[in-house]
Amino acid sequence: MAETMFGVTKIKAVGDLMRRDENVVIIGGANFGGLLHSQYIKPLFDEFDDRILRTPSAELGFCGLAVGAAIAGLYPIVTIGTGSFAFEAWPQIVNEAPNITYMSGGKVKVPVMFHALVGIRISGAAQHSARPQAMLMQAAGLQIIAPSRASDVGPLLQAARESERPTFWIDHALLFEETGGVEPGPIPALGKAAIVRRGKDVTLVGYSIDLVRCLKAAAKLEKAGIDAEVIDLRTLCPLDSDTICESVGKTGRLVIADECYPAASVASEIASIFTDKGWGLLKKPVKRLNFPAVPVPLSPPLELHLIPTVDKIVAAAKQLMN
Amino acid sequence: MAETMFGVTKIKAVGDLMRRDENVVIIGGANFGGLLHSQYIKPLFDEFDDRILRTPSAELGFCGLAVGAAIAGLYPIVTIGTGSFAFEAWPQIVNEAPNITYMSGGKVKVPVMFHALVGIRISGAAQHSARPQAMLMQAAGLQIIAPSRASDVGPLLQAARESERPTFWIDHALLFEETGGVEPGPIPALGKAAIVRRGKDVTLVGYSIDLVRCLKAAAKLEKAGIDAEVIDLRTLCPLDSDTICESVGKTGRLVIADECYPAASVASEIASIFTDKGWGLLKKPVKRLNFPAVPVPLSPPLELHLIPTVDKIVAAAKQLMN
Amino acid sequence: MIPVMPKDDCLEAFRKMLLIRRLEEACIDAAQEKRVPGHFHVYIGQEATGVGVISALDKGDFIYSTHRNHGHLIARGADPGMTLAEILGKSGGYAGGKAGTLHGCAPDLNFPLSSGIVASIIPIAAGTAYAMKQRKLPYVSAVLFGEGAMEEGAAYEALNIASLWKLPVLFICENNSAEVDRKPGGGQYHAPNNSIIEITDLARVMGMTTVIIDGLDLDAVWTGARDARARAIRGEGPTFIEVRTDTWPGGQWPTLVTGRTDIRHAWTNEVPSQYAKNAKWFTRNDPVLSVARKLLMLGIAGKEELQKIDISVSHQMAGAVEFANQSPYPPAEDAYAHVWPT
Amino acid sequence: MIPVMPKDDCLEAFRKMLLIRRLEEACIDAAQEKRVPGHFHVYIGQEATGVGVISALDKGDFIYSTHRNHGHLIARGADPGMTLAEILGKSGGYAGGKAGTLHGCAPDLNFPLSSGIVASIIPIAAGTAYAMKQRKLPYVSAVLFGEGAMEEGAAYEALNIASLWKLPVLFICENNSAEVDRKPGGGQYHAPNNSIIEITDLARVMGMTTVIIDGLDLDAVWTGARDARARAIRGEGPTFIEVRTDTWPGGQWPTLVTGRTDIRHAWTNEVPSQYAKNAKWFTRNDPVLSVARKLLMLGIAGKEELQKIDISVSHQMAGAVEFANQSPYPPAEDAYAHVWPT
Ligand SMILES: Cc1ncc(C[n+]2csc(CCOP(=O)(O)OP(=O)(O)O)c2C)c(N)n1
Ligand SMILES: Cc1ncc(C[n+]2csc(CCOP(=O)(O)OP(=O)(O)O)c2C)c(N)n1
Ligand SMILES: [Mg+2]
Numbered sequence A, B: 001m002a003e004t005m006f007g008v009t010k011i012k013a014v015g016d017l018m019r020r021d022e023n024v025v026i027i028g029g030a031n032f033g034g035l036l037h038s039q040y041i042k043p044l045f046d047e048f049d050d051r052i053l054r055t056p057s058a059e060l061g062f063c064g065l066a067v068g069a070a071i072a073g074l075y076p077i078v079t080i081g082t083g084s085f086a087f088e089a090w091p092q093i094v095n096e097a098p099n100i101t102y103m104s105g106g107k108v109k110v111p112v113m114f115h116a117l118v119g120i121r122i123s124g125a126a127q128h129s130a131r132p133q134a135m136l137m138q139a140a141g142l143q144i145i146a147p148s149r150a151s152d153v154g155p156l157l158q159a160a161r162e163s164e165r166p167t168f169w170i171d172h173a174l175l176f177e178e179t180g181g182v183e184p185g186p187i188p189a190l191g192k193a194a195i196v197r198r199g200k201d202v203t204l205v206g207y208s209i210d211l212v213r214c215l216k217a218a219a220k221l222e223k224a225g226i227d228a229e230v231i232d233l234r235t236l237c238p239l240d241s242d243t244i245c246e247s248v249g250k251t252g253r254l255v256i257a258d259e260c261y262p263a264a265s266v267a268s269e270i271a272s273i274f275t276d277k278g279w280g281l282l283k284k285p286v287k288r289l290n291f292p293a294v295p296v297p298l299s300p301p302l303e304l305h306l307i308p309t310v311d312k313i314v315a316a317a318k319q320l321m322n
Numbered sequence C, D: 001m002i003p004v005m006p007k008d009d010c011l012e013a014f015r016k017m018l019l020i021r022r023l024e025e026a027c028i029d030a031a032q033e034k035r036v037p038g039h040f041h042v043y044i045g046q047e048a049t050g051v052g053v054i055s056a057l058d059k060g061d062f063i064y065s066t067h068r069n070h071g072h073l074i075a076r077g078a079d080p081g082m083t084l085a086e087i088l089g090k091s092g093g094y095a096g097g098k099a100g101t102l103h104g105c106a107p108d109l110n111f112p113l114s115s116g117i118v119a120s121i122i123p124i125a126a127g128t129a130y131a132m133k134q135r136k137l138p139y140v141s142a143v144l145f146g147e148g149a150m151e152e153g154a155a156y157e158a159l160n161i162a163s164l165w166k167l168p169v170l171f172i173c174e175n176n177s178a179e180v181d182r183k184p185g186g187g188q189y190h191a192p193n194n195s196i197i198e199i200t201d202l203a204r205v206m207g208m209t210t211v212i213i214d215g216l217d218l219d220a221v222w223t224g225a226r227d228a229r230a231r232a233i234r235g236e237g238p239t240f241i242e243v244r245t246d247t248w249p250g251g252q253w254p255t256l257v258t259g260r261t262d263i264r265h266a267w268t269n270e271v272p273s274q275y276a277k278n279a280k281w282f283t284r285n286d287p288v289l290s291v292a293r294k295l296l297m298l299g300i301a302g303k304e305e306l307q308k309i310d311i312s313v314s315h316q317m318a319g320a321v322e323f324a325n326q327s328p329y330p331p332a333e334d335a336y337a338h339v340w341p342t
């Protein structure tokens, strides 16, 4: 049912932010979904027609505009479109927005939210499939949220808005049509992961589309008699190492699903926790499921072969149980 | 003595590449050093005046030009200048150059070398101190070299050139005046780290300026009776996990010095090896010395406080020995 | 209207235009059967541009394109079977299925790459021109892109450098929103989002030679590109050519809202009743029909000859479709090949 | 030449110009003692621009700058002691030492930020203009940047958007390579690297009002900015103002190659013998001396009054230097504060 789609809830959450405060505006050259979902987004854009700055294909320019608008009293939600296009605006996203509060000794705030549909969207080929999130974790001063469940999207947006931090919203093209509980939860403390399924045998960590995959894997694992605990990171910066450590302290086993390339990825960061803070908690080596270090091929069987699928998560968890 | 400066050797290495092949050109808006070092660079630029495409401040444009020149028979060495300026050219560096060979089924080569002076250059403040290397490790198809010792710079450049891979040369502003053995070594296999000091107690891993710091720390540790093994990564992609594992297999202790921000950093990647391939090799938690997740402040005492200094490396190693 | 191109070249160009049309029709057929991975952009309505420009180039010249590259590949002489196989992600494609529609290439034909990132290909093409100049080769680099690319700073930077250093590059801006109200600020695909209303004004103030050409006028496109090429080779630097085409009514999404092209409409001047609301397409905007009419008018070809060409092209395309359909998907292990050059 | 600005405003502007000069002299003193962290860019030679523009603005307007921001801060009324303390990385600076010279700011004066990345500030300033427009506030956003910024795509994109949406923004391009041979392609700082030889041509083809002003002419700058502001407030969109100044002979590196400014040279017309090779600076290029002469010529001030201003400014600056020197460095723990807003 359309009502329970993640995408629909997401659009409503954006609308709610805008209804609550007339200084919330949309800036950008895209919207919040792909071509297939414009029907769901159109009502939002119609409702707020005069609060949308429709821009040319000039990502660097309009992300910069959003920074300047945020400094001067607006709360811009920036629709970058495909995650790869964030690269065009990289100087503004990683070298302006996150530095300004610090560079002013805390006097200037940059409450802005960048939105992009990142990730392997299926047949986007090499240039339209970027996962910029791990790179963004290398920008101190930038908050990164990745709502993965419909119940979380509204509360996380609201929390990000209240934080007044420059924020990158890691959205995923394939999340739009996911369905699930939509009853919004309480507004979370930013940087607090959610345990979305309790289990005792193995910890599965995911975020965005990979969280969805982890949940599906957990269901399959249950049938195989394996009781998986599933953690939704929710925010990549701040990253909640406590919750992950707590869970692994119980299970001793960890599978991480992360569409990023392997090196210096979200998964590397999580795994590395266990060489320090989480020292001694692991009973088995960590299983990291990344997209291998290969540009994304167009051809469907090649692409599918490289994605961290549900089956791969299941297989990894089973290996850890042997 | 000027003759033994890393910077001087580096300039010679670039010159040697150019002398060997007239298709090697320089493209860019900067040179290979800061304002203080232009005297050393001028002779190179004079010698090859007609093989330098001097460009406007248009990093995105000229890095793209370099990609196109590489496709059509030149070998461009691109002088981006300060590492932060690489962000301006991000779409070309991470979403064009590394994808093209793959996108053509191996038919098109992009033999180009991007050069930038990355890192904490001292008093560069927030916007001129970027360490883009961990981000670049998230670009599959991009080779990353980081020659740290004068003896290595020529051989590494030559190896990169012969590989015909798009390559990012992570140089560091503070390396220029470092002195040390300049006798060029053999041309290394790319992706092979160097053990630059043998030791049995603790492994120190560094690259670029942090390798220099590790070596200085090892000398201090020696005086304290601690025998450190020092590894120079040399290339960040490919990354030589074998050599690191071998060393830690011996010492059981690991300190990593890495100017990157902590999350999803070079250090995270290295630490994470020990949750998988290097499982069981560590006797103690890894000590990661990153620049904390704070934009780089101008004020000298603040900046110094955040840098992974020699003393911090020494202290970390000592802690591991207790 | 076709006075300059030699007769044989005219016929060959027409053949290529028709081949492009048939290829795109085949793409749309495949898409309707959900066999095209990802979304794609057809070249219908712009055939005279790609074919006109590329016919005027030399084998040694380089060609670069964007997301809308199918027609450029065919114009360059790429094999339609391999082109379609690539679009379908098959191993028989030019890149073994790795590139797909967004990154069409034919490296053996000096067509190394299409970038799917708007404007990103423009600096790359300028760089190849620099290589030609630096290596003292008598070749140019030509890049075809949409008017949307002129909204990106990448285009500005590349044009500036090319003009400063008089690089031998042809910038071909395919303005396919020429029929849209030219008042700026629409904020949509296919709508002018540029405060520079005359697109060529930017290149002009940069000191480049600029040309504006009607995208139905094959001969003018060919001539414009030929002259630009000659200037570039003479060291006079880049030319910026804007070719204006009216948007194909079906351009937004791959359905054949004007149907499969029937070449006979060129002389029957019929508008099939189910397409009445797109009558203008049949009578004015279709470059294939338009060029066919001119060939007839000028006596370069008769109806029979045009129909013979159509039969031969359709036959060629049928073979291409067969090839692409039969071509297997690459095996999964192929995913790991070609990250690095060998 | 100073007919438009009210007399008091003229004198206040002159005072600020002189204060900027004294601040930069103090910077250079400190640099020679190796007390300035990092490299910095002085505003000497451009004082009439910053002061002229910023004097024409309202308190509610926003101002944005680049690496060359010291003069803009002072023109806005920033405290010279806090400005210098910031440059030295001291806790008494506007950003507690975190910003330094590259990122000068005075947020309480609606001067939120200077970006050290060439051109990067231009979109940000345009965004603030959008906020003014969207929030229906009667204020503008003004951004001052060098002609080098016009080489970056960021400038192009921002100008385009600002023009499309008629945002209330003043683009002030401080062209300090106006005396350099305007043949493009020099490839150096302070040399034109733009194929658009008349810099304003870009804004012009984008449909903006453009103005070119002599950077010695305080009154013309003030008037130009005032008129541009009025147009912006009336909803007529951005104005692009190019202010041309000849490069200060010592601009490349912080040494006082024309010495410490002696205001009496305005009427003695002396060129100190050790600076003979920079005679033109004394007789023509120095905006401070030039404006002083005009004030005298027009009878707005006498020599004594000018000297009195100088004494008062120098006194103020001495206090500022004292403040900055005495200000302690921030404690190390401060490094962790202000990553996030509180
Ligand atoms: C940097 C970037 N931003 C946005 C897009 C999304 N996009 C794909 S096609 C397109 C329109 C391009 O218009 P134009 O250049 O005129 O080409 P046309 O499709 O009309 O041939 C856009 C904005 C993109 N591919 N790259
Ligand atoms: C993106 C970027 N590229 C290069 C630089 C290095 N850089 C610092 S100042 C400068 C020259 C700027 O010239 P202009 O804008 O005319 O300012 P001016 O210094 O003359 O006031 C350059 C290229 C930079 N800061 N940012
Ligand atoms: Mg178009």
Ligand SMILES: [Mg+2]
Residues within 6 Å of the ligand: D146, D147, D148, D174, D175, D176, D177, D190
């Ligand atoms: Mg300048």
